[in-house]
Amino acid sequence: MATKYALEPEEVSSNQIKYGALVSYVSIGFNIISGFLYTPWMIGKIGQANYGLYILSFSIIAIFAFNLGLEVVVARFLSKYRNDGDRQGEIRFLGIAYKLFFLLTFILAVVLAILYVFLDNLYGNLSAGDLEKLQFMYPIVAFYILITLISKPLDAVFIVNERFIQFNSLLFFEKVVIVTCTIVALVMGYGVYALVVINAIVILLNNIFKVLYIWKYTDTKIDFMASGKGMYREIFVFSSWQTTVAATHNFLMNIMPTVLVIVASGVAVAIFSIGMVVQGYVLLIATAVNSLFLPKVSRLTHSGDVKDIENLMIRVGRIQLYVVGFITVTFIAIGSEFIHFWVGDAFRESYVVASLLIAMGVITLPQEIANIHLVTTNQIRYRAYGMVISAVIGLVLAIFLSGAYGASGAALALMIGYLSGNAVFMNIIYVKILKIDVLRFFKECHLQLLPGLLLTLVIGMVIQHLHPSSNMIEFLYKAVGLVALYAMFTWFFTVNQFEKDLIQSILPFKRIKKGELK
Numbered sequence: 060m061a062t063k064y065a066l067e068p069e070e071v072s073s074n075q076i077k078y079g080a081l082v083s084y085v086s087i088g089f090n091i092i093s094g095f096l097y098t099p100w101m102i103g104k105i106g107q108a109n110y111g112l113y114i115l116s117f118s119i120i121a122i123f124a125f126n127l128g129l130e131v132v133v134a135r136f137l138s139k140y141r142n143d144g145d146r147q148g149e150i151r152f153l154g155i156a157y158k159l160f161f162l163l164t165f166i167l168a169v170v171l172a173i174l175y176v177f178l179d180n181l182y183g184n185l186s187a188g189d190l191e192k193l194q195f196m197y198p199i200v201a202f203y204i205l206i207t208l209i210s211k212p213l214d215a216v217f218i219v220n221e222r223f224i225q226f227n228s229l230l231f232f233e234k235v236v237i238v239t240c241t242i243v244a245l246v247m248g249y250g251v252y253a254l255v256v257i258n259a260i261v262i263l264l265n266n267i268f269k270v271l272y273i274w275k276y277t278d279t280k281i282d283f284m285a286s287g288k289g290m291y292r293e294i295f296v297f298s299s300w301q302t303t304v305a306a307t308h309n310f311l312m313n314i315m316p317t318v319l320v321i322v323a324s325g326v327a328v329a330i331f332s333i334g335m336v337v338q339g340y341v342l343l344i345a346t347a348v349n350s351l352f353l354p355k356v357s358r359l360t361h362s363g364d365v366k367d368i369e370n371l372m373i374r375v376g377r378i379q380l381y382v383v384g385f386i387t388v389t390f391i392a393i394g395s396e397f398i399h400f401w402v403g404d405a406f407r408e409s410y411v412v413a414s415l416l417i418a419m420g421v422i423t424l425p426q427e428i429a430n431i432h433l434v435t436t437n438q439i440r441y442r443a444y445g446m447v448i449s450a451v452i453g454l455v456l457a458i459f460l461s462g463a464y465g466a467s468g469a470a471l472a473l474m475i476g477y478l479s480g481n482a483v484f485m486n487i488i489y490v491k492i493l494k495i496d497v498l499r500f501f502k503e504c505h506l507q508l509l510p511g512l513l514l515t516l517v518i519g520m521v522i523q524h525l526h527p528s529s530n531m532i533e534f535l536y537k538a539v540g541l542v543a544l545y546a547m548f549t550w551f552f553t554v555n556q557f558e559k560d561l562i563q564s565i566l567p568f569k570r571i572k573k574g575e576l577k
Contacts, residue, residue: 076351077564079223083347086231091340093238098336099402101245101254107405109251111329112189115320116196116255118313131353132156132298133215135434138357141219154285155294156212164209171201184320196255203259210266216273223351225272233265300439307446311453311476315461315469318454322462331466333402334412337390341417345383345424353431360435368432369495374557376425376504383424384512385545387417392519393537400531408466415470423481425504429489441488449480511548515541 102110133156140148174181175197179190217226237257244253273279312335319327352375359367390397391414398410433439453476460468489495519541528534550559 075221075223076355077561079227079351080347082224082227082231084344086227086234087340087343087347089231090234090238090343093234094336094340097238097242101241102402104245105251105254107329108189108325109192111325111332112192113196113251113254114332115316115328116193116200118316130211130214130218131434132294132301133212134218134353135297135357136294137215137219138354138435141354142357150280150282151285152290152294153212153279154282155290157281158283159294159298160209160212164205167208168201168205171204175201182320185325192251195252199255199259203255203262206259206263206266210269213266213269213273216277216279217269218351219354220277221351221354222277225276229265229268229272232268233261236264237261297437297439300443301434303443304439304446307443307450311446311450311473314454315457315473318457318461319466319469322458323465327461327465327469330406330408331412331469333398333406333409334416334466334470337394337409337413338416338420341383341386341420342424344386345379345420346427352428353434356428356431357435360432365494368428369500372426372428372432372495373500373503375428376500377508377555377558379425379427380421380504380508381549383417383420384508385515385542387421388512388516389519389538389541389545390414390417392516393523393534393541396523396528396534397538400528400534411467412470415467415474419474419477422478422505423485426485426489426500429485429493429495432493432495433488436493438492441492442485445480445484445488447480448484449476452476452479508549508553511545511553514548515545518544 105113133153136152136156137149140146140152175194178194178197182190182193185193214226217223240257240261241254244257315331315335316328319331352371356368356371359371394414395407395410398406398413402409430442433442453473456472456475457469460472462468464471486497490497522537522540526537528537554562
């Protein structure tokens with residue numbers, strides 16, 4: 060792109076991916092552990108109703124100001140210009156992209172301002188006190204979303220330059236500061252308002268750090284005077300499809316609290332939100348490495364070798380399935396106890412919600428390399444078709460199921476809709492359009508990992524039935540035991556040589572033997 064013009068050597072690229080992923084997983088681990096520890100404490104501090112309002116304020120904004128996924132658009136075009144060796148094209152594109160983002164941010168600000176005026180009409184069923192709190196939090200959350208949107212080209216610069224270690228380190232810093240400040244604020248008695256203020260301030264500061272890094276450590280150049288109807292049109296067409304993908308996904312997830320508060324109750328929103336928290340953590344883990352592979356997939360696409368992309372899809376898919384599959388079967392086996400000890404019996408139904416939401420990713424999440432390939436080959440419209448199918452089916456079912464079955468009905472609707480569009484439809488696309496051997500993928504990923512997953516599920520359910528935990532410590536012992544069982548079985552019977560070499564290359568003592576560390 061318009062930074063380091065020469066392509067990153069493959070060894071440097073691989074190290075950035077490997078250690079960038081490691082930093083990302085450490086960051087996610089911190090986020091999960093801190094969230095599980097302080098979320099129930101936070102609910103106790105601000106109350107279940109205020110927690111529901113906090114989630115609702117973000118979901119309202121997210122419906123209209125969703126993550127458009129436009130950093131993928133920017134990264135895709137910058138990768139294309141880089142692989143073509145067109146430096147001037149990179150510089151011109153960045154100028155055009157930033158002008159489009161400024162315009163989009165302004166339009167979004169106007170839309171959110173109009174929506175704010177009608178909050179009392181849209182949520183008239185809330186009490187006067189709850190509505191007043193929502194009206195206070197709304198503009199702060201809106202500011203947070205707008206800052207996030209305008210920073211998307213910065214994320215793309217990090218991605219295309221393959222600065223994954225630095226980028227993920229900044230995200231880790233962001234999470235640590237947010238958690239720390241949140242705890243301090245609640246201890247000092249500032250309440251629910253502090254949560255949204257802290258998020259907005261920290262996000263703003265983090266984006267300032269991103270600008271400083273790019274300015275100092277890259278050779279990024281932007282031509283704000285750049286123009287070109289052909290480039291505008293190409294960006295508009297591609298971004299329209301990418302926006303459709305992101306819009307339907309975010310709409311499908313964030314509309315559910317609104318559906319529940321209309322046809323069910325505010326308590327159902329809180330119950331559903333806890334399930335979303337668990338599913339969100341699983342999604343974070345599964346997608347932690349996805350953006351890291353966009354430049355690599357772009358290079359493979361440029362070389363025209365589909366078989367290499369298929370091999371990469373299998374390698375990455377297996378790693379993702381090791382984690383996602385284990386989390387899914389373990390949660391199904393002993394997750395009800397976890398919910399009990401974590402947030403209490405008032406959220407017992409959240410176990411069902413979380414189980415349904417995380418189970419739907421077992422098939423789709425390991426296939427993200429294929430979705431990245433759709434981006435690099437300019438076939439993203441097919442992903443958009445799949446997401447629209449998911450959104451329509453999910454929303455229609457949610458309207459009917461939420462009233463009768465509450466949060467569990469909404470989760471079931473989401474699962475059916477998501478699998479219809481993202482599993483059934485998209486696998487047809489992978490075969491017909493991308494020419495990927497899907498049967499080979501499922502055979503080398505899901506089929507080979509299935510014995511270990513089933514063994515963990517069965518043993519976990521038996522242990523849960525025979526030895527229910529009386530406290531969190533006993534539960535943790537049980538969970539650690541399942542981790543050990545799964546790790547030993549997969550290491551001896553499932554993990555292949557590539558995966559063993561990858562794990563050993565990360566371990567410090569192995570690197571010392573190779574002379575990488577002193």
